[in-house]
Amino acid sequence: MTFRILTIASLTIREAARRRLVAALAAITVVMVGLSAWGFERLSHSHSLTSGESNLAVPQALILFMFMFSFVVALSASAMASPAVASEVESGVLLTVGARPIRRSEILVGKWLGLAVLLAGYAIAVSALEMGVVDAVSGYLPPSPVLITVFLFSEGLLLLTLALLLSTRLSSLAAGVIGIALFGAAWLAGVVGSLGSTFNINAMRTIGSVSRYVLPTDGLWHGAIYHLEPTSMMAERLSEGRNADPFFVHTGPSWYYLLWVSAWFVIVLVGSVISFERREL
Amino acid sequence: MSQTSSADHFARPFNGPGTGPPVPSSVPGGSEAESSQGDPGGRGSPAIHALGLHKRYGKTVAVASLSMSVGRGEVFGFLGPNGAGKTTVVKMLLGLVRPSGGEAMVLGAPIGDRETRRRIGYLPELFRFQPWLNAAEVLALHCRLLELPKRSWDQAVADSLRVSGLTDRSGDKVGGFSKGMQQRLGLGVALLGDPELVVLDEPTSALDPVGRHDMRQIIRGLRTRGKTVFLNTHLLAEAEQVCDRVAVLDKGVAIATGTLAELLGQHGRVRVKLGTVDGSCTKILSKFGAWQRDGDWIILERIENDSIPDLVAAIIGGGGRVEAVIPEHQSLEDRFLELLDER
Numbered sequence: 001m002t003f004r005i006l007t008i009a010s011l012t013i014r015e016a017a018r019r020r021l022v023a024a025l026a027a028i029t030v031v032m033v034g035l036s037a038w039g040f041e042r043l044s045h046s047h048s049l050t051s052g053e054s055n056l057a058v059p060q061a062l063i064l065f066m067f068m069f070s071f072v073v074a075l076s077a078s079a080m081a082s083p084a085v086a087s088e089v090e091s092g093v094l095l096t097v098g099a100r101p102i103r104r105s106e107i108l109v110g111k112w113l114g115l116a117v118l119l120a121g122y123a124i125a126v127s128a129l130e131m132g133v134v135d136a137v138s139g140y141l142p143p144s145p146v147l148i149t150v151f152l153f154s155e156g157l158l159l160l161t162l163a164l165l166l167s168t169r170l171s172s173l174a175a176g177v178i179g180i181a182l183f184g185a186a187w188l189a190g191v192v193g194s195l196g197s198t199f200n201i202n203a204m205r206t207i208g209s210v211s212r213y214v215l216p217t218d219g220l221w222h223g224a225i226y227h228l229e230p231t232s233m234m235a236e237r238l239s240e241g242r243n244a245d246p247f248f249v250h251t252g253p254s255w256y257y258l259l260w261v262s263a264w265f266v267i268v269l270v271g272s273v274i275s276f277e278r279r280e281l
Numbered sequence: 282m283s284q285t286s287s288a289d290h291f292a293r294p295f296n297g298p299g300t301g302p303p304v305p306s307s308v309p310g311g312s313e314a315e316s317s318q319g320d321p322g323g324r325g326s327p328a329i330h331a332l333g334l335h336k337r338y339g340k341t342v343a344v345a346s347l348s349m350s351v352g353r354g355e356v357f358g359f360l361g362p363n364g365a366g367k368t369t370v371v372k373m374l375l376g377l378v379r380p381s382g383g384e385a386m387v388l389g390a391p392i393g394d395r396e397t398r399r400r401i402g403y404l405p406e407l408f409r410f411q412p413w414l415n416a417a418e419v420l421a422l423h424c425r426l427l428e429l430p431k432r433s434w435d436q437a438v439a440d441s442l443r444v445s446g447l448t449d450r451s452g453d454k455v456g457g458f459s460k461g462m463q464q465r466l467g468l469g470v471a472l473l474g475d476p477e478l479v480v481l482d483e484p485t486s487a488l489d490p491v492g493r494h495d496m497r498q499i500i501r502g503l504r505t506r507g508k509t510v511f512l513n514t515h516l517l518a519e520a521e522q523v524c525d526r527v528a529v530l531d532k533g534v535a536i537a538t539g540t541l542a543e544l545l546g547q548h549g550r551v552r553v554k555l556g557t558v559d560g561s562c563t564k565i566l567s568k569f570g571a572w573q574r575d576g577d578w579i580i581l582e583r584i585e586n587d588s589i590p591d592l593v594a595a596i597i598g599g600g601g602r603v604e605a606v607i608p609e610h611q612s613l614e615d616r617f618l619e620l621l622d623e624r
Contacts, residue, residue, distance in 0.1 A: 004426070007422075007425050007426065011411070011422065014413075014414075015411065015413055018413040018414075019413055092407030092408070092409040093409050093410060093411060095377065095403075095405040095407060095409075096403065096405060096408075096410065096423070096467070096470055098376075098377055099377060099398060099401065099405075100399075100423065100426040100427060101396060101398045101399045101427065101428070102426055103395060278379075280372075280378045280379060281372065281377040
């Protein structure tokens with residue numbers, strides 16, 4: 001079973017490399033990191049900022065850059081996963097593969113694994129590059145770079161898993177669009193929830209809470225933000241009472257929440273397998 | 282096939298003896314159906330046995346209660362017009378589509394049996410492969426999926442490329458192949474692992490005349506080696522040339538099944554040229570069925586083939602003179618159209 005899963009996983013990775021997806025992502029990432037290096041160098045050596053202001057501005061700018069990269073990771077995850085099953089069903093490629101002695105579950109899990117490896121590689125590379133560059137030019141390194149990377153990867157993996165589920169039933173285009181739309185909606189619901197907390201509006205707070213359980217991408221992004229924030233920044237923001245800022249959180253995700261996220265992965269992946277097993281080729 | 286054609290290659294085992302993986306009689310723990318017990322590989326059973334196989338998409342009946350049996354070593358033609366449900370039947374037999382009702386056994390195991398699929402080669406009607414792989418890589422991928430011993434891969438890939446006539450294009454990306462080349466590659470993929478049952482769904486739809494000739498040679502070679510071929514086609518001339526038995530499907534219903542002789546019937550048309558046609562002669566002719574004049578010829582429709590010598594003997598016995606007798610065999614195409622008209 002493992003052999004067959006690994007066969008499909010390696011095929012998926014090879015496809016991404018052959019189709020120049022890896023090269024395209026690497027090129028665009030290098031350009032973005034290069035631009036951010038220039039920006040951080042200017043920011044950290046600006047004469048118009050005091051050292052205290054600079055110490056707050058650099059982490060804040062890094063959060064914004066990491067948000068951009070989280071968006072790229074999420075987009076990439078959805079773009080990679082949405083055609084994974086749908087396009088091969090539509091084109092007929094799966095007819096010859098599906099007629100071989102391989103279970104549908106092995107095909108699906110193999111694809112998920114291959115895409116997850118690609119996504120992990122990208123999340124690690126982009127996090128290491130960005131945080132490494134910022135550290136080199138400004139001397140600031142977030143408190144937990146590894147946890148930031150884990151949250152960034154998990155956020156992308158979550159959207160990847162959802163897009164793969166959609167791909168077992170919908171066309172590539174529909175699966176990709178719905179995946180991205182849900183990601184955007186979940187982020188917006190998170191902002192609405194923050195505003196609800198700040199202004200004590202229960203309905204808005206509930207929207208934020210429910211959305212974080214239905215599609216935990218925003219909850220995981222909050223985990224990344226929490227570990228991007230230095231203690232000084234957190235103290236300053238808490239003293240100002242700025243809870244409604246979508247780029248600030250004062251607590252990380254609880255263990256209960258992370259357990260739910262783990263269960264979410266299992267539920268959606270099992271759902272994908274069941275859906276694909278029932279799909280007629 | 283047309284480039285480095287080696288259809289005759291199928292006079293011998295494809296991967297060489299002993300290179301195929303052992304086929305366990307059962308594999309515990311699988312979520313899908315596994316092989317039958319007590320008859321390893323189900324070799325004593327028909328290659329395909331379907332009983333009341335049924336498929337419905339919403340209100341549309343694609344296949345209605347299909348029952349048929351395909352013996353080992355047969356070349357079985359599955360005929361029907363476009364949209365008759367042929368491909369749906371093939372997909373059900375391969376476990377790609379779930380039947381709405383009925384049951385079927387393939388190589389002695391329930392349809393969809395994972396281990397049995399190791400012994401089946403399949404060329405789909407929609408033959409598409411990973412366009413970013415080259416031909417040799419596609420074949421190597423299927424060697425992996427078949428779990429052939431790794432030491433046999435190179436030989437299996439080389440043999441397959443030779444049979445499909447793609448040896449010179451082995452390093453080219455499949456995305457750049459013409460439809461005909463992709464279909465040839467599909468045939469090579471289907472024949473990997475020396476399968477016992479080869480299912481070919483419209484296998485010559487994209488081939489040129491040389492390719493079609495080679496395909497017929499390959500099918501005959503498979504029959505010589507005792508393999509079962511399930512040929513799904515609407516090209517009746519193709520079926521007539523290679524099939525031992527056929528079934529005709531129309532609107533999801535099998536309207537005829539049997540050998541070509543059975544399907545074409547014992548009834549044929551015969552043209553007889555007589556010296557004179559008098560009253561006694563017409564009485565004799567009428568005993569053998571309806572007849573009509575066509576110039577100097579008498580045409581008897583639907584006369585039993587075995588009765589033709591009796592007809593000649595009766596005319597001569599009645600004092601007539603028989604100058605010529607020409608039996609006219611009904612073509613499969615004529616019979617096929619007749620069957621469809623009868624519905």
